[in-house]
Amino acid sequence: MDWQxxxxxxxxxVSTTAILLALGLPLAYWIVYSHRRWKFLVEAxxxxxxxxxxxxxxFYILLAIxxxxxxxxxxxxxxxxxxxxxxxxxxxxxxxxxLPFTVQPMVAAFGAVDRRLIEASWCMGVSRAATFRRVxxxxxxAGIATGAILSFAHTIGEFGVVLMVGGNIGGITRTVxxxxxxxxxxxxxxxxxxxxxxxxxxxxxxxxxxYALQRRVWAIWPVS
Amino acid sequence: MAAAADLQFALPQVLAQFRxxxxxxxxxxxxxxxxxxxxxxxxxxxxxxxxxxDMDYPRRLAAEGLAVPDSLFKYAVGRIVVWVPAASSIxxxxxxxxxxxxxxxxxVAIANPQHAPYGRAAEAALxxxxxxxxxxxxxxxxxxxxxxxxxxxxxxxxGGIVALSLVLAPTVKNQGRYWEVPLDAYPRIxxxxxxxxxxxxxxxxxxxxxxxxxxxxxxxxxxxxxxxPEGR
Numbered sequence: 528m529d530w531q532x533x534x535x536x537x538x539x540x541v542s543t544t545a546i547l548l549a550l551g552l553p554l555a556y557w558i559v560y561s562h563r564r565w566k567f568l569v570e571a572x573x574x575x576x577x578x579x580x581x582x583x584x585x586f587y588i589l590l591a592i593x594x595x596x597x598x599x600x601x602x603x604x605x606x607x608x609x610x611x612x613x614x615x616x617x618x619x620x621x622x623x624x625x626l627p628f629t630v631q632p633m634v635a636a637f638g639a640v641d642r643r644l645i646e647a648s649w650c651m652g653v654s655r656a657a658t659f660r661r662v663x664x665x666x667x668x669a670g671i672a673t674g675a676i677l678s679f680a681h682t683i684g685e686f687g688v689v690l691m692v693g694g695n696i697g698g699i700t701r702t703v704x705x706x707x708x709x710x711x712x713x714x715x716x717x718x719x720x721x722x723x724x725x726x727x728x729x730x731x732x733x734x735x736x737x738y739a740l741q742r743r744v745w746a747i748w749p750v751s
Numbered sequence: 752m753a754a755a756a757d758l759q760f761a762l763p764q765v766l767a768q769f770r771x772x773x774x775x776x777x778x779x780x781x782x783x784x785x786x787x788x789x790x791x792x793x794x795x796x797x798x799x800x801x802x803x804x805d806m807d808y809p810r811r812l813a814a815e816g817l818a819v820p821d822s823l824f825k826y827a828v829g830r831i832v833v834w835v836p837a838a839s840s841i842x843x844x845x846x847x848x849x850x851x852x853x854x855x856x857x858x859v860a861i862a863n864p865q866h867a868p869y870g871r872a873a874e875a876a877l878x879x880x881x882x883x884x885x886x887x888x889x890x891x892x893x894x895x896x897x898x899x900x901x902x903x904x905x906x907x908x909x910g911g912i913v914a915l916s917l918v919l920a921p922t923v924k925n926q927g928r929y930w931e932v933p934l935d936a937y938p939r940i941x942x943x944x945x946x947x948x949x950x951x952x953x954x955x956x957x958x959x960x961x962x963x964x965x966x967x968x969x970x971x972x973x974x975x976x977x978x979x980p981e982g983r
Contacts, residue, residue: 593906
């Protein structure tokens with residue numbers, strides 16, 4: 528079994544999830560509570576990776592982070608490195624690819640928080656930031672956890688985007704799904720079967736946790 | 752038919768000639784990695800003819816009873832080149848493969864040697880020309896030879912070792928410069944095809960197989976940078 532690829536996928540998934548949590552919480556908050564008329568456009572952009580084929584996304588990302596693009600040129604200027612075929616480039620691609628998986632459960636959870644509780648908190652003089660931290664986040668924690676777990680799992684299973692932008696470098700961009708693909712291509716079916724089985728077990732465990740989380744919440748706070 | 756990705760540009764020309772001469776036969780081609788097609792065919796993919804980028808996959812299919820016995824034929828010998836974009840400062844004309852050792856080259860794209868015949872050839876050439884140790888840390892692997900070229904075209908990789916047949920295509924020709932790797936620097940990329948079992952008795956498949964061995968097809972393949980195989 529390709530432990531190097533498994534370790535890399537885990538590292539990528541943990542980093543992606545951490546970034547998405549930091550990015551997703553304010554974004555989801557804005558989507559739920561903003562009154563901007565063009566909000567629907569932002570929602571559409573966030574949901575795009577759900578609809579776009581990973582190959583399209585990967586192709587655009589490769590062009591967008593290459594040394595000839597403004598983003599790639601800026602990155603090269605700042606760090607002296609290149610984004611394509613690097614862990615940082617893969618991380619950027621993963622964050623974009625899993626964005627809806629983090630943001631959408633959070634939006635649903637924030638939207639379900641009783642508006643009266645939030646307004647009561649504001650009336651008692653608690654700031655918006657503190658209300659978000661002490662009222663909304665605790666009440667929406669199941670949705671936040673779901674978003675985090677889904678983006679983690681989605682990154683582990685990411686294939687098309689990695690194939691398009693990764694370049695298949697051992698320990699840097701050869702993730703577990705690419706490693707399985709290589710094993711199948713090299714007719715190494717036994718190794719592919721072992722790694723695949725591991726991923727199957729992992730995916731089932733993740734989904735079981737997601738559904739278990741949702742059940743517990745329903746038991747404590749029944750939907751009225 | 753299933754065809755290796757290096758045939759992407761040459762084969763449509765061959766097929767156009769074939770269609771003109773055989774109006775009763777319908778043929779369409781899918782391009783991809785030979786190893787991938789091999790797995791798909793073993794699992795029942797509905798192809799009548801398979802043109803691989805090597806001899807090994809078709810030979811295996813014949814041995815496994817998935818191809819029409821004795822239908823194995825060689826149709827071309829592939830050539831590899833070191834390719835850089837036209838605007839690149841890398842001196843591939845003067846330095847040949849040694850140009851890839853330069854510090855200005857940060858990523859070199861080759862096809863995945865695990866399952867792409869062109870990847871195996873590229874790796875062998877790097878080794879036999881004595882630059883492998885310096886180039887190995889820069890290698891990025893394309894899924895097939897066409898994606899390998901795309902890595903360089905997009906600017907993500909600085910140079911690559913790709914099939915001459917792709918580089919000579921009209922759309923690619925003016926985009927870059929190349930240096931051909933000497934044929935004795937890597938094992939010959941003999942490319943073979945087979946008629947698959949489901950096309951047993953099909954006159955169309957037999958005619959196409961024969962057509963690929965004829966002079967007009969050979970001429971087109973030569974124009975696209977393939978050598979003719981020795982013998983049949």
